Every structure is written in structure tokens, then in C-alpha cells.
Amino acid sequence: MCTAATYLTGDFYFGRNLDYEFSYGDEVTITPRNYPFHFRSLEKELTAHYAMIGMAYIAGDYPLYYDAVNEKGLCIAGLNFVGNAAYQEPVPEKDNVAQFELIPWLLGQCASVKEARELIARMNLTNIPFSEKLPLAQLHWLISDRTESITLEAMKDGLHVYDNPVGVLTNNPPFPYQMFQLNNYMQLSPATPENHFSKELPFKTYSRGMGAIGLPGDLSSQSRFIRAAFTKMNACSGDSEEESVSQFFHILTSVEQQRGCCLLENGKYEITLYSSCCNADKGIYYYTTYDNRQISAVYMNHEDLESSTLVRYPIIQKASIHTVN
Numbered sequence: 018m019c020t021a022a023t024y025l026t027g028d029f030y031f032g033r034n035l036d037y038e039f040s041y042g043d044e045v046t047i048t049p050r051n052y053p054f055h056f057r058s059l060e061k062e063l064t065a066h067y068a069m070i071g072m073a074y075i076a077g078d079y080p081l082y083y084d085a086v087n088e089k090g091l092c093i094a095g096l097n098f099v100g101n102a103a104y105q106e107p108v109p110e111k112d113n114v115a116q117f118e119l120i121p122w123l124l125g126q127c128a129s130v131k132e133a134r135e136l137i138a139r140m141n142l143t144n145i146p147f148s149e150k151l152p153l154a155q156l157h158w159l160i161s162d163r164t165e166s167i168t169l170e171a172m173k174d175g176l177h178v179y180d181n182p183v184g185v186l187t188n189n190p191p192f193p194y195q196m197f198q199l200n201n202y203m204q205l206s207p208a209t210p211e212n213h214f215s216k217e218l219p220f221k222t223y224s225r226g227m228g229a230i231g232l233p234g235d236l237s238s239q240s241r242f243i244r245a246a247f248t249k250m251n252a253c254s255g256d257s258e259e260e261s262v263s264q265f266f267h268i269l270t271s272v273e274q275q276r277g278c279c280l281l282e283n284g285k286y287e288i289t290l291y292s293s294c295c296n297a298d299k300g301i302y303y304y305t306t307y308d309n310r311q312i313s314a315v316y317m318n319h320e321d322l323e324s325s326t327l328v329r330y331p332i333i334q335k336a337s338i339h340t341v342n
């Protein structure tokens with residue numbers, strides 16, 4: 018399971034929890050403007066494009082991004098959509114983009130969600146795997162900038178683009194069902210509840226936090242969607258970088274997976290391998306990992322963005338404890 022979310026203070030923040038039972042060997046990866054992107058079924062090459070930073074597995078010299086932001090502040094995260102994602106054979110009349118090429122294709126060329134919508138309208142998302150060892154991943158995507166978010170889902174009946182007014186995405190079921198379920202929670206509130214049950218009963222608000230009783234606490238995708246939506250829609254903080262990043266990680270923590278609570282059929286546990294928070298305006302990629310809860314930061318703008326070679330920073334997994342005495 019995974020959860021992605023957006024958050025706006027003075028700057029725009031975008032990030033995700035990556036929940037899984039093993040890591041591919043993730044690296045914070047900066048693709049500078051002149052790294053050449055060749056596409057499997059397209060004549061067009063992107064030899065000059067927007068620079069981007071995000072989490073990727075690098076296969077050979079190719080950045081397979083899970084989530085990333087470009088220098089214009091456009092952000093994308095891919096999340097599992099197993100059993101529902103369906104990709105097509107290439108067709109002559111469209112831009113054929115392989116599933117693993119989606120993030121470079123959009124972030125390389127688009128400065129906003131509006132521009133991404135235009136490319137998506139001409140796009141066919143194809144079923145060409147990266148390699149035999151790295152077969153197709155069944156994903157859907159949250160695509161955001163500081164003004165709007167959309168959800169992109171490729172299903173048997175074609176590509177769907179949904180407005181995403183919450184700025185949150187998890188996994189199954191398809192996005193319209195996730196959104197519909199929110200209707201059942203409109204009574205939740207951060208404020209102390211009032212008695213609408215019966216005037217004849219002497220109810221007591223005996224604890225703080227009772228306004229959100231009924232918020233689902235489990236780790237299912239639907240429940241994480243509702244919990245992350247409630248937390249994000251009510252979240253507030255100061256505008257400073259420290260306050261914004263701190264608050265963003267607290268939003269993600271509301272849906273994190275602790276080892277032991279989600280047992281898989283292979284006997285392993287799904288955990289939150291990493292949580293990320295990107296300052297999309299400044300191109301800063303912050304992350305924590307399951308065992309390293311100190312925030313690490315990689316600045317895209319500290320690198321030579323005119324270069325043509327990937328810049329890679331393997332994730333720092335080891336905890337570092339600030340010893341005080």
C-alpha cells in the first residue's frame with residue numbers, strides 16, 4: 018500500500034509513503050536537463066527537458082521513478098493499482114508512452130497539470146515492460162501542482178483523468194469509488210461534537226478528539242484514503258520550511274504501516290519503507306525511512322542542472338540518534 022498527498026503553505030509540498038515488503042534499492046535521483054530520454058515507441062527524443070528530482074530505481078543508466086517533481090513544480094507519484102491497471106498495445110495515432118516512461122514524459126515537458134492534461138489527451142499508455150526482470154507495474158498516478166491535482170488511471174476501457182480535489186491517493190478501488198466513500202464521513206470534525214442523537218439523553222463529551230470518532234483506523238487502502246483525506250484537509254501549520262515539512266510528515270504518519278500489522282501471504286510484513294516530502298517550489302527532496310527517522314534533504318538546485326548525467330544519492334537507511342549527554 019502507499020499513500021500520496023499534497024500540502025500548501027507558503028510553498029507547495031508533495032510526497033508519499035512507499036509501503037512494501039522489500040526495497041528495489043531506492044536512490045534520490047536528479048535527472049539534469051540534458052540527460053537524453055529515448056522512448057521505446059516514439060520517434061521523438063527528449064534531449065533537452067525540464068530537470069527533475071525524485072525517488073528512483075536506476076536500471077543500467079535509466080531512472081525508473083516512483084515519484085518525482087520537476088523544476089517547474091509539477092509533481093507525480095505512482096502507486097499500486099493491482100487488478101485494475103491495464104495498458105494497451107501501441108497505436109499509430111497516439112503518443113505511445115510505456116508505463117515506466119510516464120514520469121519522464123510528463124515531467125520532462127510539462128510545467129503544470131494543465132499542460133499535463135494536454136499531453137495525456139494525446140497519449141496511449143503502453144504495455145511494454147522495461148525488461149524481463151522488471152515487468153510491468155500495475156500503477157495509477159497522482160499528478161499535482163500548487164493549483165490542482167488529478168488522478169490518472171489506465172484501465173481496460175482506456176485512460177481516465179479525474180479531478181482530485183482532496184490531493185490524496187492510495188490504492189484500490191478505482192478513484193471514483195474512493196471519493197464516493199468520503200460521503201459517509203462528512204460528519205467527522207476536528208471540533209467537539211454536538212448532540213444530534215437525542216435531546217433526551219445526557220451525552221458527555223468526556224474526551225478531546227471525539228469529533229473524529231468513526232474515522233477508520235485500519236491499514237486498508239480505502240481506510241487510509243479517508244484517514245489521509247481527513248488529516249490533510251484539516252492540517253494547518255506555520256509557513257516556514259521547518260513547520261511545513263514537519264506537518265507534511267505528520268500527515269503521512271497518520272497512514273504509516275508499522276512492521277507486524279500487515280501480514281502478507283509470503284510471511285513478510287508490509288511496512289512504510291520511506292516517506293518523502295518534496296518542496297516543489299524549491300526542488301528539495303526530503304525523506305525519512307522506516308529505521309532512519311531523521312529527515313534527510315537533497316537539493317536539486319545544488320547540482321549542475323545543465324549536465325547530461327544522473328546524480329544519485331542512495332537512501333540513508335541507518336538511524337542516527339542525536340545523543341544529548
Ligand SMILES: C[C@H](CCC(=O)NCCS(=O)(=O)O)[C@H]1CC[C@H]2[C@@H]3CC[C@@H]4C[C@H](O)CC[C@]4(C)[C@H]3C[C@H](O)[C@]12C
Nearest residue numbers: 018019036074081083095096097117151152153154188
Ligand atoms: C511497489 C511500489 C508500489 C507500492 C505500493 O503501492 N504497495 C501497495 C501494495 S497494495 O497494492 O496495497 O497491495 C511501486 C511504486 C512504483 C513502482 C516502480 C515504478 C518504476 C518501475 C516500473 C517497472 O515496470 C517495474 C519496476 C519499477 C522500479 C516499479 C517497482 C514497483 O512496482 C514500484 C516501486
